[in-house]
Amino acid sequence: MHRIAHIKTTYLELSETFIYQFLTSFKNTENFVIAEQLKNLDVFPFKNKVLLDPYTRKDFVNSAISRLLSPRHKGFERRIELAIDKVKPDLLHAHFGPVGVYTLPIAKRHHLPLIISFYGYDTSYAGVLRTIPTPRKLLPFGLNNYWKKAYSELFKEVSAIVTFGEVMRETLIDLGAPADIVFDIHSGINLNQRKFSPRLIDKDKPIEILMVNRLVDKKGTEIALRAVSTLCTQYPNISLKIVGGGPLEVHLKDTAADLGIEDHVEFLGFKKYPEVIEMMKTAHVFLSPSIKVQDDEEGGINTTVIDALSLGLPTIATTESGSQLILDHSTGLMAEIGSSEDLAEKIKYLIENPASAQQMAIEGRALIERDFDQEKQTEKLEDLYDHILTPPSSS
Template sequence: MKSYVPYIFCIKRKNKNVFPHKKVIIDPHYHKLNHKLKDHFFKLIHARFGTSGIRMLRLKEKWQIPLITSFHGCDSPGTARMKKHKRSLQRLFSVGECFTVPCLAMKQELVKHGCPISKIVVQYSGINLDQFAYKERFYPLDGQIRIVHVGRLVEKKGAEILIKAFHRIQQIFPQARLILIGTGRLLKKLKQLSLDLHLENNIEFLGALPHSEIAKHLEEAHIFCLPSLKDRTGNREGIPNAIKEAMACGLPVVSTFHSGIPELIKDGKNGLLVKENDVSELATKLIVLIKQPETWRKLGLNARVKIEADFNREIQTNNLERLFDQVIKAHEKKQNEKPLFSVIIPTYNRERFLGRAIKSVLQQTCKDYELIVVDDGSTDQTAKIVKSFGPRVRYVYQKNSGPSEARNMGISLAKGKYIAFLDSDDYFLAHKLKENKTYLEAHPDCHFLYSWYYNDKFGSKRNVVRNSRSYWDLNAFRFHLYRRKFTIRTSTAVIQKSCFDKTGLFNSRYRYSQDWDMWLRLACHYTGKCQKTPLAVYRRHERKVIPAGNRHFNIRKTALELYRWNKETLLRLEKKYGARRSAKKNQSISA
């Protein structure tokens, strides 16, 4: 590649001599990749095979990096291997930016299984033409026709069909030889078949060979044959590189009307094609080809021209780099489109309530938001529930660190101007964000907003809690908040993101009351404003009373230090604001 430096992350490394890439990182659980993404080291993830794309979903969503997934054939959505990933595959189709396929047939397969056609690009794999030189073919003087098959010895490569067809060929051309290059689980079975058909002296099993040796065998061959077929699990080819390499060498090629192969070979023009899994037709076609060596030159020359035009590695690599450019550019443009609100839902083992909370956000009449769910190490069905909502919800998982760290993770990832918090057991009313937006537009100096709410106690009838109010005097706001004279429910709070630059994030020392600590710290700089209408539902659960201990003392101590208050200040404020409140209360009683 010219414009990009690829780093290859894999579970384990094999065939180092065949793939001598320098930047290969063994990373079975993708921890190293996660750290690189955290540092914004990469601009794009290119997942080879659909299963790899599925494994990359979590990191893609966590770090908001574009993802291209390349399907090949063994990972076709219709295969038994991929059917068990059906749900994950649909999520991949929904979330992933782009999907490359090796042929038009595979494109149709992806569309059939739910992938948006606009996301699919046919990206042919190219070969190194310098490694496979063109050579004109002639009938050998000794009559020893060499037919070569290159491919893994698995069902879809059709070696068994070829051996059976070769049995008929050998009866007419006893000097003919079949060379099988490659290995696989069918090796023992195929060797036994050659013995049963008395072909052991005419068939060579050479095993897996490096490209340089494969090129030598192709140079010495007269005919190449790869009768690919769809196997019993649904596994199929894309367009086999082995066929491209043989065509580049000028070999007359015989293959099948299978998957993307007809996009490469036009029957009778630059090769020959037969029906899949048809021993008789394959044998007949090969016999006719052997009998007509005068056609070899035309087939081989046309084959080389086709490869040079459409399957040149350099051309296809340039095409892939242009695709990377397009996907990265589109992603960056989308990233720059910032929403008004970032709704953050921290959650831990709330599978019973989480779906309702998410739905309440997705059903908002104001659509100018992003939704981030931070899973604080849940062990229930949280991940499955969140992922069922598709790309509208950004799901982030972290080890259990407490609600403060979960909220902080959400804030760090948020792109919106305002942060709207929602506890995972509460839910918004449908017009909540619209009402917030209207107020904020009318009061552009407001940095800290909250509202009344409904109290849903143990699933009983809801009642409105109206004890929150606005205080235009900053000291009055601080005092009443400090004395806990009213409650700001986290699920009603909307805070301008820039505020956290001054106040800092939630204190991870506090698993409880961390919201009160935050409101007090915000009050060091901003007066909170209250919308006097219920906009959220707060669920109350039966649970043991949690002792405040030193927690409240420490929170108040921090506030006193921030406000530079002392005992005298508190007494003065108590006299000013507390007495006024008592007087109003007594006045209402006497009336």
């Protein structure tokens, strides 16, 4: 059985359930997590974990010097190598592009194949610069070239790249990744544990709208607030529940107050994944009105949309969040990006056409069963591991 080491700086953020779903679904490989930090272990229990040794003063000095000219992280490399000596993996799987960059020198020294999963922000150089601390004063090159050079080398050396959608795959190919090593393998849902529960919307009863996302510009939360504000008079029983936190929380609460809809909106903060699923079971409409924000990508697929569709929750998304998921008026509704007016019209359509909403929920579940079944997606990833680790035939 092949041994796979998953390299992740933090195991595991609450928003990264898609990684946990893969880790807990493997059947034909032995998997280990190597991380700098362990958190949320009550939510994401996993047996085979290796915590990196603490940084030494020498690590800080070596990393600071090496990172002036290129994204080399020698302190990280030293500590990862110690963990690899313990795990003795057959293959390294780095999660997020920059982690792949830092892991590449180790893979080359140990002659280990390297796979990298990209998830969104890491598909643009400016997105990486905004997220990863990068020396700015002593760079002999432009900031974009700092990571461009690193990605260029990465694309030449890496064994395979995994993305969560066709949009993200095309983005990486445009950045220079060879098309024949970029594989679109979706996050999946354990359908055996996910009961389909369609619900009928009754406009004369409470109507609960749900959003689950970071409170950042990209997610379009303010657009949802403005859409709901135009519907409250016609549907006084409507409510919007927002799960998640982020830098825009105060602004969004102020916006709700300015719109006069405080009594119709609840900001619930971060919730654990099982709690989110329970909320989806009782909600009537799910919103994912993501907008286009330069250098803040999510690859056209929001994993919460996958969750909502799997449960039979009527869903409204945009091409930024529902690509490959929402077929307009078939598996859900597509809203115009950035338009609160159009989003309000889409919400109204679901309220006024409950039978149509229910039929879309049925079609949405069928799509998830066909394209986003966790067992099938995990099998694809293990097949990729096996393909890379199987020596070519001599015949």
